[in-house]
Every structure is written in C-alpha cells, then in structure tokens.
Amino acid sequence: MKQVYNFNAGPAGLPGEVMHQAQEELLDLQGTGLSVLEISHRSKEYEQINDETQQLLKELLHIPSGYEVMFVQGGASMQFAMVPINFLPAGRVASYIHSGTWSGKAIAEARKMGDTAIAASSEADHFTKVPDLHGINLHPETAYVHLTSNETIAGTQYHSFADTGEVPLIADMSSDILSRPVDVSNFAFIYAGAQKNLGPSGVTVVIAERELLSRIPAHIPDIMNYRIHANSGSLYNTPPVFAVYIVNLVLKWIRNNGGAKGMEQRNRLKADLLYSTIDQSGGFYSGLAHKDSRSLMNATFRVMNDELELQFLQEAEQNGFVGLKGHRDAGHMRASLYNAVTYEQCKALADFMVDFQQRFG
Missing domain, CATH: 3.40.640.10 (Type I PLP-dependent aspartate aminotransferase-like (Major domain))
Known part of the structure; x- marks a missing residue:
C-alpha cells in the first residue's frame, strides 16, 4: 500500500x-x-x-x-x-x-x-x-x-x-x-x-x-x-x-495505551516536535496561534510566502501527507495531531518540513 x-x-x-x-x-x-x-x-x-x-x-x-x-x-x-x-x-x-x-x-x-x-x-x-x-x-x-x-x-x-x-x-x-x-x-x-x-x-x-x-x-x-x-x-x-x-x-x-494520561504524553511529544520545528525555522515557518494558547490537537502555521506555501502543499501531497491545507476561515497550514496520529508520522512531517526549508529557505 x-x-x-x-x-x-x-x-x-x-x-x-x-x-x-x-x-x-x-x-x-x-x-x-x-x-x-x-x-x-x-x-x-x-x-x-x-x-x-x-x-x-x-x-x-x-x-x-x-x-x-x-x-x-x-x-x-x-x-x-x-x-x-x-x-x-x-x-x-x-x-x-x-x-x-x-x-x-x-x-x-x-x-x-x-x-x-x-x-x-x-x-x-x-x-x-x-x-x-x-x-x-x-x-x-x-x-x-x-x-x-x-x-x-x-x-x-x-x-x-x-x-x-x-x-x-x-x-x-x-x-x-x-x-x-x-x-x-x-x-x-x-x-x-x-x-x-x-x-x-x-x-x-x-x-x-x-x-x-x-x-x-x-x-x-x-x-x-x-x-x-x-x-x-x-x-x-x-x-x-x-x-x-x-x-x-x-x-x-x-x-x-495508558488511558487519558497516556494519550496526553503521546500528544505532547507530537506537538512539541512540530512546534519546535516551526519555532526553530528562523521565520521560514511561523505559528498562527499565540504560544500560550497553542493546541495539542491542531498545529496551525504558515510558510514564509504564498508561492512557497503552494509549493509546500504540492510536495507534501506528492510525499503522502494528507490533510495539511488549512480551513478556509484561517488558510495556511494545519496538521491535526489526534490520538491515532503516531509520533513516527509527525517525525516524517517534521523531517519533510526541515528538508523543504533547506531547499527553499
């Protein structure tokens, strides 16, 4: 598959x-x-x-x-x-x-x-x-x-x-x-x-x-x-x-898998990985939500300009990343990190983001 x-x-x-x-x-x-x-x-x-x-x-x-x-x-x-x-x-x-x-x-x-x-x-x-x-x-x-x-x-x-x-x-x-x-x-x-x-x-x-x-x-x-x-x-x-x-x-x-506490531990690891990728990008990526209100479930962010954002979505889709386009009310990007999303999936997305920045940043 x-x-x-x-x-x-x-x-x-x-x-x-x-x-x-x-x-x-x-x-x-x-x-x-x-x-x-x-x-x-x-x-x-x-x-x-x-x-x-x-x-x-x-x-x-x-x-x-x-x-x-x-x-x-x-x-x-x-x-x-x-x-x-x-x-x-x-x-x-x-x-x-x-x-x-x-x-x-x-x-x-x-x-x-x-x-x-x-x-x-x-x-x-x-x-x-x-x-x-x-x-x-x-x-x-x-x-x-x-x-x-x-x-x-x-x-x-x-x-x-x-x-x-x-x-x-x-x-x-x-x-x-x-x-x-x-x-x-x-x-x-x-x-x-x-x-x-x-x-x-x-x-x-x-x-x-x-x-x-x-x-x-x-x-x-x-x-x-x-x-x-x-x-x-x-x-x-x-x-x-x-x-x-x-x-x-x-x-x-x-x-x-540890009940609600186990889910929270998993979800924090996933969210921390993606938010740190965003925050350490030097402005290439930027979060849409204030840091103290950031969701563990939906990480929203933008790429530095509209042209690169479109390129990001196209390449992400080609590499098997589904559902990253933000809602029409907010635009930009959204990665939803619900319980069933694995850390490995988030790591793959973070690696893709880093690679994309290295090529276009």
Whole structure:
C-alpha cells in the first residue's frame, strides 16, 4: 500500500489496531454469523456493545456517579441547537465564550432559541488565542456558560478552565476529548462528536449531570430531549450501531495505551516536535496561534510566502501527507495531531518540513 500520513482535521485517522480488528469482525461479529452492520440495535450483542462503551467512557474519564453517558446523533452541530433548546428557559440568558469559528456557530444557534450574551471573546485578537476566563462577568440571569475547549480551525486550546460556581458549565470537547485528563466534575454537560479522537462520524458522546437533566421542560420533542435519551439508555431511536462499535474498539485501544494520561504524553511529544520545528525555522515557518494558547490537537502555521506555501502543499501531497491545507476561515497550514496520529508520522512531517526549508529557505 502507498504510504500515507493522515493529518486530516476530521473525520480523522483511526488506530491501525482498531482498523484491523474491525476488518476481521466485519463479516462475523463475535461468532454471531452476522456483520455489525446488520445486527439489530435491540439484540443482546448490540446492547452489550452499547453498555460496555458507556462504561469504558466512565472508566477512562473518571466520570462521577451523578452523571449520565449517552450517544446521540447529529454531531456537535445538532448539539449547538439542542443545548439551548434543553437548558435555556424563557427569561434566562445563555452566556458563551467566543473563541473561534465553532464557538461562533454555537452562539448563532443559541441566539435563535433565546437571549444570549458573550461573556468573553478573543475576536479582537482574530481568535489567535483563547479568551481569558479569569474574572469573567456573567449576566445575573445566566442559565449556563458554554465554551469550546479546542478550536480546530485557529489551532487554539484551553489548558485550564473557569470556575463558574453554581452556574452550569457546558463544553464542546469534540476535538480534544480523551486527548488528556479532564476533571468532569467541573462541568455540568460535555458533548463531543466522535470523529476526531473517538471513532468515525455519526455518533456524538454526551456526558450530563443528572441534576441538569432534571430541569429539562416536558414540552420539548422527545427526539431533542436529552433526558429521554438518557432514560432510554441511548436506545430511544435506532442508534448508529457501527459508529458506536468503532468507538468501543477505540476506547479499548486508549485503555491499553495508558488511558487519558497516556494519550496526553503521546500528544505532547507530537506537538512539541512540530512546534519546535516551526519555532526553530528562523521565520521560514511561523505559528498562527499565540504560544500560550497553542493546541495539542491542531498545529496551525504558515510558510514564509504564498508561492512557497503552494509549493509546500504540492510536495507534501506528492510525499503522502494528507490533510495539511488549512480551513478556509484561517488558510495556511494545519496538521491535526489526534490520538491515532503516531509520533513516527509527525517525525516524517517534521523531517519533510526541515528538508523543504533547506531547499527553499
């Protein structure tokens, strides 16, 4: 097979071990004679996968007992709407931290549902860093505070979080969940599309404090009601069976490779390698994000001029590096370093960058 280095921002690469296991089991899941693509979501085989996958998340994230874990659909984009539908009652205000494109999309959806306030923003800095969360002033009628833990487009990430006291803190962790340890008890609600660190697209993980779920009004349509999904064990409607199955395999791979701490150690090594290559280039490469806000998941950078940038992308593609073109909102380059990306892949990219600079710098 052609050597390919997958740095796509999502859907992202999956661990090789997971891909091989899925291939082996595709036609016969655990001796059933059926493919996971065709088993009933009401079968004991799928119920075991569903329950085990929830338990793996609880184990790996050390989720406290007062929380529910569920699987829903629609990606983070659906949660942008579902969060205010469920948790923004009339007369209250949703407070958002605006850190980039994805938090902006969440804000736009919330404004359709009710009163919304911007508690902090880094728009004045062109979203090259995360907003300062120390001493943020919340509207007195704030129903919840929402933030995006990692902005894939800008390449910025929170390395610590605000204490919002009695006000529920809600986080979109789609692009960095289980890339590092996180104290779930600091949050009332976490959601994450699976297609970066947990599996394929099609399933979204939700972690919700039961007390928060108890506040959801009864008039919300069942399919949009988080409490209904929690009470039905994520089986209210037909779930994305194959996607949950792959998440199950990925979580076992994470557990076998040191859990969240092990992932953080791997991810720091990868990020340090690429950022040091950028910083030691004498300006040939330059990072797009402020150093104190740099993401471990998405390293964004530019080449010294547009002509060389185009040449860089062409040569990178010819050498098997996939997904390095930056998002249209930011341009330039982006290397996504999710859990399944190996150090060896990052070393190959760093070596290519050094060689390219030696030839054109």
